[in-house]
Amino acid sequence: MTELLRMEGLTVAPAASPSVLLVNDVSFTLDSGKTTCIVGESGSGKSLTALSVMGLLSRQLKRLHGKVIFQGQDLTTLNNEQMRDIRGKRIGMIFQEPMTSLNPVLTVGYQIGESLTVHLGLKGQALKARIAGLLEQVGIPAGRANSYPDELSGGQRQRVMIAMSIACEPAMLIADEPTTALDVTVQAQILKLLDELKSRMNMGMLFITHDFGVVADIADNVVVMFRGQIVESGPVADVLHKPQHPYTQALLACVPDAEGKKPLKPIDYAWLNEERAA
């Protein structure tokens, strides 16, 4: 088990108002072949953390401090051209909305092939064979390479996105709420597929979600974020069954369970603020 990614003290703020810390001193590690879930409510900074790994923060935002050490190399010291060699080749990424992430006027085969041509220089028959192989790996018949995104269902589109992201066999995969827009049965299939691919290719997966149910299914380690800070992190069993921080406990208490046994309890933010101040 080797350390793949180490985030050290990441701090992000709007360029215009650097005192508002959207991500505040965030540190965690990710090992090869393991999944780390970042879980939190909207505005907790979980997506900004993921985007910071890729160096994809919008121009209005600024990384004030922090290192992103990927396979021993600090990504924050690289220029754009060097980053381009890492994005898509050594780190793959999947987003929430499969429809807006795919180009509607290009076949899915072409879109999967793009990164293979750019990063690996594949062409002609070799490229075609590789595309077909990738589609089969994600559970789509190879013949669908000539289909356009609108001819596929939501789940199939997300499978195409996954095929694109693993095309160059990256060491790490970042998945930002990849199943949020999907039906529950399709979500279960996609989670299973991602988990299998992670094991088979020994990838490290950084998985962003707001759903503790998804965390329970897919995570090895969990990082809980609240207002830009990590409030708790650790192995999934510990965080789910023995949460230490009052926010984690409160957040878990308002997740409805499938058995309907647990009374719902909304978060008492006033109480939480007092706890934080204490």
Add this chain to the structure above:
Amino acid sequence: MSAMSQAEAILTARHLNKTYSQRSGRFGFGHSQIKALDDVSVSLHAGSTLAVVGESGSGKSTLARCLLQLQPLDSGEVLFQGRDLAALPASELRAERRHIQMVFQDPFASLNPRMKVGDIVGEGLLIHQLGDAIEQRQKVLQMLKRVGLTEADMQKYPHEFSGGQRQRIGIARALVLEPKVVVCDEPVSALDVSIQAQILLLLKELQQEMHLSYIFISHDLRVVRHIADEVVVMHQGKIVEQGKVDDIYAAPTQEYTRNLLNSIPGRKAMAVATH
């Protein structure tokens, strides 16, 4: 609430059918027929919650819209307190609408951005000519306070509120008319889980206080388990299975329902976590 399921049905739908025609094929040159509702019959008992669950395209939102007569049916009847809504003349239907209200999914799209919250919530009272201006203002204020907002909020515009607060405004708008039936179409899907819990509890409290009957449309089986007394499972426009929520979650009889329940993320792990 299970005792109430013995109560009489307040809203009954019988043999609803609805077909959409859809463009299909490349560039949309073809046409195909989609059965959104295929012989659907449901009944809602007074004071209880009937959840309609299904995946996208199952017809659950079409069912909601057809129950409210927001969309014409191909065939079938919707009986509200014994009267067939589909057969009523427009003016009488409008009067009945006061008793059947709706809470929408998207709290950002369902409130008019140019109206003040007080006017949004009071509009129904104005349309149905309930009370004079002073009484109406009083009712609006009372309702807003009940859902957790303040008098000062009446003068604000929707954009000044968070998603959870907007959903409270949407609930106040529906309930200020003192309806008997409220159709909630995915009312908590767009909300964070902590806000979701607040809104679900609020809906439950209001149901008790105002003796409301809910039709609750949702794709989230965990939420449904908490809010519903009875469940209807829909798939491709048809009802696959229906019954008491306890029974269906404990022992689903249909393969489709079983598959749906098994897909709930973290089902086993989270069940243990809550003990």
